Amino acid sequence: MPSTPENGSPVGNGVSADLGTHSLMLRTLCHELRSPIESLRALTRALADEPGALDPARRQDVAVLAHQQATYLESLWRRATSVLQSLAEPVDQPVPLADVLLVAVASVAAPRLMVRLSNGASRRLVPAHRVRQILVNLVDNALRHGPTEGRVRVSATVRADNLVLVVTDEGRTCRPLLDALRRTTPPPGMSGLGLWIVRHLVTADGGTITASRNDRGVAVRVVLPAP
Numbered sequence: 001m002p003s004t005p006e007n008g009s010p011v012g013n014g015v016s017a018d019l020g021t022h023s024l025m026l027r028t029l030c031h032e033l034r035s036p037i038e039s040l041r042a043l044t045r046a047l048a049d050e051p052g053a054l055d056p057a058r059r060q061d062v063a064v065l066a067h068q069q070a071t072y073l074e075s076l077w078r079r080a081t082s083v084l085q086s087l088a089e090p091v092d093q094p095v096p097l098a099d100v101l102l103v104a105v106a107s108v109a110a111p112r113l114m115v116r117l118s119n120g121a122s123r124r125l126v127p128a129h130r131v132r133q134i135l136v137n138l139v140d141n142a143l144r145h146g147p148t149e150g151r152v153r154v155s156a157t158v159r160a161d162n163l164v165l166v167v168t169d170e171g172r173t174c175r176p177l178l179d180a181l182r183r184t185t186p187p188p189g190m191s192g193l194g195l196w197i198v199r200h201l202v203t204a205d206g207g208t209i210t211a212s213r214n215d216r217g218v219a220v221r222v223v224l225p226a227p
Contacts, residue, residue, distance in 0.1 A: 035136045036069045039107035065106045092127035100128055104135035114153045121156035124163050130201050137194040138220055142169035163224040170217035181211055
């Protein structure tokens with residue numbers, strides 16, 4: 001968050017600075033909670049309402065994904081508590097991108113999702129929580145702003161030792177999208193907050209983010225350098 005330095009201590013000496021930090025943290029937290037809560041609702045509904053439709057292996061997969069989403073929710077709570085207590089964030093452990101991607105797209109219905117992952121990208125170690133936030137926000141944005149039945153395509157490759165993530169929907173580029181990707185400060189409301197979070201996380205890691213129109217729709221491209 002721009003109102004909090006890297007050591008996690010809030011900036012500013014006045015009450016207004018503290019309120020601004022807490023307000024931004026609260027809005028960010030509310031935004032981040034939405035996708036994992038929706039994922040948990042869908043996963044637990046599948047476990048509860050369709051017991052006969054799931055074979056044991058698929059049921060185990062759904063249960064594992066539900067547990068991972070619950071763990072992610074707990075991590076968000078812990079990070080929010082850490083900010084409020086002016087403590088440093090916990091170390092973001094590196095994990096293979098394939099593991100992060102599986103959780104990030106868990107809430108997307110299979111007919112609407114297409115994932116392409118190169119071998120190099122699949123094995124690439126990434127900071128788990130930050131990259132998950134990037135992917136969850138980009139996928140969520142694609143689902144909300146693309147056509148109702150449109151497809152979302154997620155690809156990951158490694159080029160010149162950089163990790164390249166591309167999320168494509170079947171919508172159109174628009175001014176709010178471009179503005180959100182250029183903002184250096186958080187928006188005043190919830191609109192554009194997810195993309196601002198993505199931009200903040202990407203630039204903090206020395207990466208870049210761009211949006212462009214292609215023959216399938218709108219592609220948001222994130223390039224992250226090797227750690």
